[in-house]
Amino acid sequence: MNDISVKISALREQLGKKLCILGHHYQSAAVIQHCDMTGDSLELARQIESIEAQYLVFCGVYFMGEAAALLTRAEQQVFLPEPHADCMMALMASGCHVRNVLLELQAMDQDVLPIAYVNTSVGLKAQVGTFGGAVCTSANAKEVLNWALTSGKKVLFLPDKHLARNTAQALGLGPDDWQILRLSGDGLLDKAKDLTSKRLFIWPGCCPIHSQMRVQDVQAMRLKYPGCAIYVHPECPPELVRACEGAGSTSFLIKEAQRLADEQSVKDLIIGTESNLVTRLALRHKDALRLLPLKEAYCPDMNAITEEKLLILLQNIERGTAKALALEEAERQPAKAALARMLTICR
Numbered sequence: 122m123n124d125i126s127v128k129i130s131a132l133r134e135q136l137g138k139k140l141c142i143l144g145h146h147y148q149s150a151a152v153i154q155h156c157d158m159t160g161d162s163l164e165l166a167r168q169i170e171s172i173e174a175q176y177l178v179f180c181g182v183y184f185m186g187e188a189a190a191l192l193t194r195a196e197q198q199v200f201l202p203e204p205h206a207d208c209m210m211a212l213m214a215s216g217c218h219v220r221n222v223l224l225e226l227q228a229m230d231q232d233v234l235p236i237a238y239v240n241t242s243v244g245l246k247a248q249v250g251t252f253g254g255a256v257c258t259s260a261n262a263k264e265v266l267n268w269a270l271t272s273g274k275k276v277l278f279l280p281d282k283h284l285a286r287n288t289a290q291a292l293g294l295g296p297d298d299w300q301i302l303r304l305s306g307d308g309l310l311d312k313a314k315d316l317t318s319k320r321l322f323i324w325p326g327c328c329p330i331h332s333q334m335r336v337q338d339v340q341a342m343r344l345k346y347p348g349c350a351i352y353v354h355p356e357c358p359p360e361l362v363r364a365c366e367g368a369g370s371t372s373f374l375i376k377e378a379q380r381l382a383d384e385q386s387v388k389d390l391i392i393g394t395e396s397n398l399v400t401r402l403a404l405r406h407k408d409a410l411r412l413l414p415l416k417e418a419y420c421p422d423m424n425a426i427t428e429e430k431l432l433i434l435l436q437n438i439e440r441g442t443a444k445a446l447a448l449e450e451a452e453r454q455p456a457k458a459a460l461a462r463m464l465t466i467c468r
């Protein structure tokens with residue numbers, strides 16, 4: 122244990138039951154070792170309401186802290202070790218822009234229900250809640266999109282165009298059923314475009330970390346490791362997903378790695394997602410199989426959270442000087458409604 126780890130452990134002990142540290146799976150091993158709870162977005166969201174601690178420290182990017190703050194009780198506070206770490210994909214869709222697009226679609230006689238991936242701001246989730254829509258995660262995107270598609274309305278899925286198409290394809294939809302929207306700075310670019318034949322409108326955002334993975338990476342791995350199994354996250358492009366043995370959320374990838382390690386049915390398992398998670402899985406299953414990243418892919422924002430920053434935050438919490446994450450009151454209720462709808466759909 123280094124000096125910082127020792128100090129963090131001492132502060133955790135001192136703060137005792139008042140403190141709960143949550144960590145997303147994409148956090149580094151140095152940070153994860155200090156977390157009381159780890160998980161992907163859905164797993165962590167599900168656990169928030171059962172947490173009794175007064176101080177919740179969220180080791181993850183900004184939208185994750187905001188989502189946690191939506192689900193906590195009034196007497197609880199949420200803190201982020203690095204409040205400037207934000208998800209690049211979340212920044213590709215603002216609440217204001219989405220509202221304008223939804224109003225423009227309505228003006229074009231398109232009755233649309235919005236579905237927002239959890240990787241979005243509270244401001245955007247609030248707009249989605251106001252328009253009757255729901256949040257989804259990569260673990261439940263299929264269930265939530267199916268709910269929306271069977272509502273009788275059209276659907277706007279945002280902001281991830283890859284997750285949208287991968288999920289729609291899994292539900293039997295094809296390119297004729299959807300339209301990736303072209304956007305202006307504050308609304309729609311293609312106002313005159315005939316959208317009547319489309320069931321699904323897709324926001325043109327993506328995760329730069331998962332988007333950089335290519336079919337060529339899969340082909341290179343198959344040449345190098347014949348017989349390997351390749352699994353990727355559904356934020357990867359659809360043509361890449363189709364070239365792999367499977368795709369799914371972070372929790373799905375963790376479970377598949379465990380299954381393949383238990384069965385020992387493959388010698389080499391290749392996983393295409395954030396590299397911190399792949400490195401941890403490789404270590405966990407090193408005796409059963411060789412587990413490799415499809416491509417080195419570290420999210421700079423997830424990696425902006427360090428042990429040093431965690432220590433500074435805990436010291437400030439202990440002194441009473443840490444700044445808790447604050448939500449706009451006007452956004453809280455509609456955003457919470459969109460999140461609650463997801464939890465109800467996927468109960």
Ligand code: SF4
Nearest residue numbers: 208209210328330420
């Ligand atoms: S890996 Fe992609 S989706 Fe996840 S926080 Fe980073 S930019 Fe956002």
